[in-house]
Amino acid sequence: MTNGQGGQPIFILSEDTERRKGRDAQESNIQAARVIGDSVRTTLGPRGMDKMLVDSLGDVVITNDGATILDEMDIEHPAAKIVSEVAETQEEEVGDGTTTAVVLASELLEKAQELLDQGIHPTLIASGFSTAAAKAQEYLVDMAQEITIEDEELLRQVATTAMTGKKVEADVEMLSDLAVKAVKQVVEETEDGYSVDRDDIGIEKQEGEGVGDSFMVEGLIIDKDRVHPNMPKKIEDAKIALINTAMEIKETETDSEIRVSDPDELQKFIDQEEREFKEMVEKVKDTGANAVICQKGIDDMAQHFLAKEGIFAIRRAKKSDMEKLARATGGSIVTSIDDLTSEDLGKAGLVEERKIAGEEMTFIEKCENPKAVSILVRGGTEHIVEEAERSLEDAISVVAKSIESGKIVAGGGAPEIELAMKLSNYADTIGGKEALAVRAFADAVESLPRALAGNAGLDPIDTIVDLRSKHEEDGAAFGIDAYDGKVKNMTEEGVIEPLPIKTQAVSSGSEAAVMTLRIDDVIAAREEETPSPEEMGGGGPGGTPGGM
Known part of the structure; x- marks a missing residue:
């Protein structure tokens, strides 16, 4: 509604329309994004917890896979949907790292809220985030190591890292072998390197026996x-x-x-x-x-x-x-x-x-x-079989991405700490209010190893201090061993991930945060309620129908 000439009101929106403007709209969107981040944060890492999701029909899904959790949740808030789409993009592009991408987007918006409270304009914050994201991509590429299709042991370690912390941990070596064999069987050499069509690897599941009895057929x-x-x-x-x-x-x-x-x-x-x-x-x-x-x-x-x-x-x-x-x-x-x-x-x-x-x-x-193969996944119960299938799909995706990109990085929070430190140093070189946004981006990235430590039952502050001191001594591969709580060289421990998991998480997480941050007006039409038979003029049970 706006005032016309002579103070006469002009109605341009339906009176049922809900509208939020300015800071009110931004705070609502940021709060929704933070809720989404909080819902998956505790699943991060090998010591992450599981979520039980029950749909309207009573079907139960138990998982700690970020994309599955958000897919099963009945999300209504529009800003929350934007952040949950980050997981969808991450899953489609690289097949793993969905929780990382969502938590990063959520943390970026939380840091943006602090900057907004200091009176910094959203456009400046968005600009700083975009600058930091572009710089982060460069730093990640510099950190990466080479991997080839012949490095079977490294590929197995990549698959194992993707499945660690899932319910299939007891059979993770056997499943890693299956993932590497399957991908190597269907991979095709192209002019630019290698290409893997994940659809060429069929996964059938059948309850009975144990996960260790799963097998591949050529x-x-x-x-x-x-x-x-x-x-x-x-x-x-x-x-x-x-x-x-x-x-x-x-x-x-x-x-x-x-x-x-x-x-x-x-x-x-x-x-x-x-x-x-x-x-x-x-x-x-x-x-x-x-x-x-x-x-x-x-x-x-x-x-x-x-x-x-x-x-x-x-x-x-x-x-x-x-x-x-x-x-x-x-x-x-x-x-x-x-x-x-x-x-x-x-x-x-x-x-x-x-x-x-x-x-x-x-x-x-x-x-x-054969240029197409099948894997039969077994497991004692329906929930175990389904989680084993999800874990194997993640493993196949990360092995395929490692071969296609030819690049890997250390896991266990090592690249995130290195990235946070480099971005903080970069912020010191640019100055101005944009530097605050770049530093906020660095803090958001650092919150990932912080969550990793917290989920492993460690003291996040002490762990981050240890990690920083190791990285200052040129130990870029040092990360958190979630099992014994020590800071170790992740490459030597065999905890490695494909580079595209990190680059895609930074890219999609920062884009979602910037998009949400630039919204200052939310205009939402109310959903139309389905009228009851009485409202439509229908009679009660056994009565004569009324006029429409």
């Missing part, structure tokens, strides 16, 4: 069983036809009706249909195929003839599985059985239906140089 695991009980359960030296059309008789495009007056004519129709299915299966058999994976349906009659010919078949396979199968077996997906040739067939040493924890699954393995 091929694919499909959560489907053969379509006919008379088909062989096991095919060795398999030649696989990948078909994405239905093995059914095509219906006419227009509605039609056929009247049959003689039983012999009906029999002719049935015989004709049978011949068509027989020819369809003969075409598949003539190519040399002894296994069929169909993306669509397979008619009962076609199933019968396939079984008679000793051909293993699966129907209604997922499109993503079909694409992975093509990459794993070297076959081609065909859209018409008439076009199927022996060159289109994929090859696998073994196709077998196995019962895992009471569920039939099909294993397509022993493929020659």
Whole structure:
């Protein structure tokens, strides 16, 4: 609402609209961001705690994965959503470090609040944060060490670091091996280095046994069983036809009706249909195929003839599985059985239906140089299996990022302390009010090892003092060993992370903080409430409906 000429009020917004302006809007947004940061801060590091999330249907998720926690939370505040999107970006880009990115964004806004209270303009603070973030990227690149695809031991350490502190810690070495093997199998060399498509590594999960019983197959695991009980359960030296059309008789495009007056004519129709299915299966058999994976349906009659010919078949396979199968077996997906040739067939040493924890699954393995692989994750309970799957996905992502970027940094809060010290020194060189914002950025970065120490049950102040003294002595790789509380060389301890985790966290965390900081007016329309039947003019139960 604004005043018009002669003091006459002019209404420009609905009276139901909620509006916050200036400091009130900024404080509300910063407070919301801090709540999001506080909700995941205690999960940071190997000694971080777990969160139990219960949805409206009563389904329970227990995890300490930042992206999963924020994804499961029902967040309504718009500024809180901006900060939670940081976790989403971090997860999509690098697959780990989500908690780090969210806590950094939250801390930056908390430091910004202190500067606002001192009367510093939000634009100056935003400018200082952007300057500090750009400088932080340079410092992080300078800190990084080289890693190659041949450094298997280092890659295993990267995977182990990503999974430490999760529920799977007892089997972390075995899972690290699986992650490194899987990534090395699907990696592709490009002009610029290496590229890994994480979709080429399929993860299937099944309750039963322990996490240590998880395994990888050089091929694919499909959560489907053969379509006919008379088909062989096991095919060795398999030649696989990948078909994405239905093995059914095509219906006419227009509605039609056929009247049959003689039983012999009906029999002719049935015989004709049978011949068509027989020819369809003969075409598949003539190519040399002894296994069929169909993306669509397979008619009962076609199933019968396939079984008679000793051909293993699966129907209604997922499109993503079909694409992975093509990459794993070297076959081609065909859209018409008439076009199927022996060159289109994929090859696998073994196709077998196995019962895992009471569920039939099909294993397509022993493929020659497959460019898609599958890992079957096991675990004693549903929650353990799901957390093991999340941990393995993190491990696969960080191994892939390490190979693609070729750069790693120490973990355990080492790069954050080094970064905080360098940014503080940089702030001294620029002067003015912007220097206060750069120093605030340094303090926000330092709060990450502080949280790491607090979660490990250590005294944060003493730990930070120890870390600073080591880093001043040129010990840039020194960080916190959360298990014995000592400050150690993280590279020697095998606690290492891919460089993109840190650079992406700084980038997305600072951008979210700057975006939130620049908002000085929040105009929110109230949600429309669904009217009750009475309000809509409906009668009560058993009554006559009213007028609308």
